[in-house]
Amino acid sequence: MPKRKTKKKKLKMLQKKPxxxxxxxxxxxxxxxxxxxRPVKIEVGVLGNADGSAYIExxxxxxxxxxxGPKEVHPRHLALPDRAxxxxxxxxxxxxxxxxxxxxxxxxxxxxxxxxxxxLEPSIFVExxxxxxxxxxxxxxxxxxxxxxxxxxxASLALADAGIPMRDLVVACxxxxxxxxxxxxxxxxxxxxxxxxVPLALMPNLNAITLLQMDGSLTxxxxxxxxxxxxxGCKQLYTLQKEALxxxxxxVKEDLEE
Amino acid sequence: MPLFYEKKQLxxxxxxxxxxxxxxxxxxxxxxxxxxxxxxxxxxxxxRKVHVVALKAFYVPYxxxxxxxxxxxxxxxxxxxxxxxxYFAMLRASDVIDRPFKPQTSDLPSIFDVGDIIIAQIxxxxxxxxxxxxxxxxxxxxxxxxxxxxxxPTKIPRVIGRKxxxxxxxxRETGCQITIGQNGLILISGKTPENxxxxxxxxxxxxxxxxxxxxxxxxxxxxxxxKEDVEHA
Amino acid sequence: MTPPPIVIRVKQKRIAELVSSGKRLDGxxxxxxxxxxxxxxxxxxxxGSARVRLGKTExxxxxxxxxxxxxxxxxxxxxxxxxxxxxxxxxxxxxxxPPNENAIELARVVDRGIRESKAIELEKLCVEPGxxxxxxxxxxxxxxxxxxxxxxxxxxxxxxxxxxxMFNYELEKGEIKIKPGYTPLPIINHPIAVTFAKINDxxxxxxxxxxxxxxxxxxxxxxxxxxxxxxxxxxxYGYFTTQQILEAAKIAREKxxxxxxxxxxx
Numbered sequence: 001m002p003k004r005k006t007k008k009k010k011l012k013m014l015q016k017k018p019x020x021x022x023x024x025x026x027x028x029x030x031x032x033x034x035x036x037x038r039p040v041k042i043e044v045g046v047l048g049n050a051d052g053s054a055y056i057e058x059x060x061x062x063x064x065x066x067x068x069g070p071k072e073v074h075p076r077h078l079a080l081p082d083r084a085x086x087x088x089x090x091x092x093x094x095x096x097x098x099x100x101x102x103x104x105x106x107x108x109x110x111x112x113x114x115x116x117x118x119x120l121e122p123s124i125f126v127e128x129x130x131x132x133x134x135x136x137x138x139x140x141x142x143x144x145x146x147x148x149x150x151x152x153x154x155a156s157l158a159l160a161d162a163g164i165p166m167r168d169l170v171v172a173c174x175x176x177x178x179x180x181x182x183x184x185x186x187x188x189x190x191x192x193x194x195x196x197x198v199p200l201a202l203m204p205n206l207n208a209i210t211l212l213q214m215d216g217s218l219t220x221x222x223x224x225x226x227x228x229x230x231x232x233g234c235k236q237l238y239t240l241q242k243e244a245l246x247x248x249x250x251x252v253k254e255d256l257e258e
Numbered sequence: 259m260p261l262f263y264e265k266k267q268l269x270x271x272x273x274x275x276x277x278x279x280x281x282x283x284x285x286x287x288x289x290x291x292x293x294x295x296x297x298x299x300x301x302x303x304x305x306r307k308v309h310v311v312a313l314k315a316f317y318v319p320y321x322x323x324x325x326x327x328x329x330x331x332x333x334x335x336x337x338x339x340x341x342x343x344x345y346f347a348m349l350r351a352s353d354v355i356d357r358p359f360k361p362q363t364s365d366l367p368s369i370f371d372v373g374d375i376i377i378a379q380i381x382x383x384x385x386x387x388x389x390x391x392x393x394x395x396x397x398x399x400x401x402x403x404x405x406x407x408x409x410x411p412t413k414i415p416r417v418i419g420r421k422x423x424x425x426x427x428x429x430r431e432t433g434c435q436i437t438i439g440q441n442g443l444i445l446i447s448g449k450t451p452e453n454x455x456x457x458x459x460x461x462x463x464x465x466x467x468x469x470x471x472x473x474x475x476x477x478x479x480x481x482x483x484x485k486e487d488v489e490h491a
Numbered sequence: 492m493t494p495p496p497i498v499i500r501v502k503q504k505r506i507a508e509l510v511s512s513g514k515r516l517d518g519x520x521x522x523x524x525x526x527x528x529x530x531x532x533x534x535x536x537x538x539g540s541a542r543v544r545l546g547k548t549e550x551x552x553x554x555x556x557x558x559x560x561x562x563x564x565x566x567x568x569x570x571x572x573x574x575x576x577x578x579x580x581x582x583x584x585x586x587x588x589p590p591n592e593n594a595i596e597l598a599r600v601v602d603r604g605i606r607e608s609k610a611i612e613l614e615k616l617c618v619e620p621g622x623x624x625x626x627x628x629x630x631x632x633x634x635x636x637x638x639x640x641x642x643x644x645x646x647x648x649x650x651x652x653x654x655x656x657m658f659n660y661e662l663e664k665g666e667i668k669i670k671p672g673y674t675p676l677p678i679i680n681h682p683i684a685v686t687f688a689k690i691n692d693x694x695x696x697x698x699x700x701x702x703x704x705x706x707x708x709x710x711x712x713x714x715x716x717x718x719x720x721x722x723x724x725x726x727x728y729g730y731f732t733t734q735q736i737l738e739a740a741k742i743a744r745e746k747x748x749x750x751x752x753x754x755x756x757x
Contacts, residue, residue, distance in 0.1 A: 081386075107598070118726060118727060163297060163298075206289075209732065212710070213724055215722055219720075
């Protein structure tokens with residue numbers, strides 16, 4: 001059954017709708033240019049119990065990713081004889097969005113768990129560890145659009161932090177169409193009120209696109225531009241990913257050289 | 259002869275290390291003639307073999323390795339041991355009990371029970387089954403005392419040192435008995451808890467600074483200084 | 492998550508080899524669809540229905556229209572909701588229970604195509620703004636799984652929508668009173684989904700079951716009647732290059748025009 005919202009919330013939401021998302025100087029609501037990423041902060045190895053972990057802040061997004069494994073699969077019948085089973089759970093905390101979200105997994109979270117798993121899997125050497133499972137957990141603590149992409153970028157770092165052998169890191173970014181203009185890294189309000197959203201995940205050294213979705217309305221030519229914009233965003237994020245991964249190691253070396 | 263990184267440079271998974279005619283060593287893989295890193299670590303090479311010394315990797319069982327593990331289950335035929343690897347290991351009752359044993363009359367928990375720490379050797383392992391352990395060799399079996407330290411398995415060679423120089427030094431300086439498991443678990447048994455604590459500190463220092471040089475000297479210095487501090491306290 | 496069925500290695504090789512040389516096991520070209528059969532109005536109790544056979548894949552869609560409260564942020568529009576059931580009788584790999592990730596993905600991809608192309612004029616489904624609107628329930632029922640459930644389901648959904656008739660009504664003191672006669676559901680766009688499978692670096696259209704079991708990855712593109720893309724979904728454990736994606740878009744434009752002719756008559 002469709003969700004019902006109360007009258008009180010209806011007023012709240014109508015008040016919040018901005019008139020324009022992009023002004024005459026091509027500046028967005030948060031002051032960014034069309035091809036600008038939101039400010040990003042990444043940290044690797046943040047959780048004590050997980051085998052690997054990472055945390056990202058991208059604009060208002062705050063996302064935590066953790067990896068457990070490879071380890072024996074429980075229940076046993078889920079094990080695959082020739083490779084590791086990859087399990088992924090994308091989940092949003094109830095307080096992560098404006099209107100409290102029920103902790104029970106929604107259909108959207110289930111779909112995203114699937115596409116995120118399929119975005120990360122090509123990068124992992126699953127065939128090295130038959131009969132085991134690698135579990136990936138992505139928790140969205142605060143959401144502002146583009147959480148599946150930020151989740152993928154973080155989860156890939158958590159996998160590297162866990163020492164799981166990979167073909168490449170996976171980095172993800174979305175582009176879209178807002179007020180008739182193609183823009184990079186849409187925030188929630190731009191996604192909701194804009195004309196199209198194209199999330200994309202990439203293995204940067206292999207030039208392989210492992211996640212691609214789109215909703216909205218784009219001509220094929222606009223779509224091509226959007227992909228290229230998203231790829232640009234991915235390349236910038238990849239640099240930040242690598243820096244975050246190397247940072248733990250580099251500080252120790254620097255301390256010693258003092 | 260394209261080699262894109264120098265020795266001891268840090269790489270991340272997917273970094274292209276070499277092209278044309280190189281051999282892919284540890285923590286690298288070859289695709290279409292190119293060699294890429296598969297883990298975060300330092301590049302190293304000898305002749306045409308390129309490998310990466312991983313910053314962090316979990317233990318993968320290897321036949322012949324000595325490992326330290328915890329008994330997690332007693333079954334009718336033996337024990338299941340957690341050796342800190344993606345797979346649990348098996349120890350068969352027949353490995354420990356010489357005469358043919360009967361599950362009904364043999365009291366396996368009295369030999370090894372859940373929670374016991376054992377030192378064992380991996381005698382069999384392949385892709386289709388869990389690793390098999392043995393405790394027949396001298397020096398193997400249950401341990402009754404000591405502290406267990408866990409470090410990332412890739413650093414174990416550094417803990418041992420060239421020809422055992424590092425671990426011998428720690429034993430000397432702290433007066434502790436040290437048993438090293440290839441799976442990253444190390445057993446320390448000293449005369450006093452303070453001695454054991456010194457050894458633990460040394461091990462963690464090695465883990466944090468394993469990629470640097472002059473480590474043996476620095477660890478020795480740290481241990482001597484700490485011992486002085488304790489004496490003057 | 493049910494583990495995928497084991498494919499016979501020899502057959503796997505054969506399929507891949509054929510594709511490399513531009514052919515398929517059933518004789519089709521790389522961009523050919525299987526035979527398509529569409530029947531509408533198969534379930535009289537539903538407001539709209541259709542059954543599509545795509546080769547041996549069979550999907551039935553039933554449309555029920557009810558009334559209810561609108562969403563608070565769009566008080567003057569009707570509601571669209573899509574659900575998909577991978578009914579156990581359709582395949583040995585389908586198990587009874589609530590929709591799993593595959594059923595959910597299927598429903599959401601079909602939903603995206605219809606919603607983003609604005610195929611249904613939801614504004615015309617408002618009875619009383621803020622209080623009462625029509626809710627269009629699209630239920631996708633997979634009856635036999637022989638590959639490419641997405642395209643078959645999307646086609647069946649569109650055919651069912653075009654077949655859907657709503658009862659006439661008038662508002663009397665805030666209550667709906669049914670009058671005689673029917674009006675077709677206001678449909679103004681015709682989204683069509685085209686799914687590609689990547690095998691040995693080649694793209695094939697409308698993969699059947701065994702090709703799906705062998706493929707590296709799948710890419711679905713949904714285009715509307717003006718050739719604009721309204722939904723894309725990549726699935727499977729492999730990847731695509733930018734070139735392959737753009738190539739797929741061009742092929743999709745062609746194929747959706749062909750398929751639309753079959754579904755939308757007159």
